[in-house]
Amino acid sequence: MPAARESLLEAAGAALAARPWRAVRMVDVAAAAGVSRQTLYNEFGGKHGLGRALVRRETDRFLAGVDRALDLPAPPAERLAALADWTVTAARTHPVVRALLTGCWSDALPAPEAGFPAPRLPGAVPAEPGALTRAVRDRAAAALGPLHASPGHCELVVRLALSYVVAPAEEPAEPVLDHLLGAFSAPSPTAAGRSPRR
Incomplete structure (x- = not known):
């Protein structure tokens, strides 16, 4: 049904x-x-199963938004900015997503199970601190490719976005994000015609 x-x-x-x-x-x-x-x-x-299914659904919806941001027909820096914006928006408006990203669970939310299988995802996204953040980092790095963003750069963008969820600033995040993403707009050594070191 x-x-x-x-x-x-x-x-x-x-x-x-x-x-x-x-x-x-x-x-x-x-x-x-x-x-x-x-x-x-x-x-x-039962209620436990309903809660687990709700956590899975929120995870799926969040990751679908991540994929939409990363699939935009835009330069890598703009796609990372869209990813950061989606992360802040989703985490602020969906308590389960915020808990999955930050690891801050309370009894006001359904209790997740570590290692629950997330439908339509390769492998599983465990309900443990940092697991969803790592999943987003890996998706971003795969979508943008090694010439545009390393996993470390992608994780930095996600963690910067999360900082605005955990400790909202009075000033908008755009100037900080623009400065950080400026590095992605510069041509890479390979793009400039030099061969990568082996």
């Missing part, structure tokens, strides 16, 4: 936005989704 499953996840997400996870009741989620409580239990097995 894909439609019922998605309706239940939408209802669970709306409930989580309104109250702590511990106060979310299965009967209310089922009623909001327009299905029976038995259907909810058939789909997820």
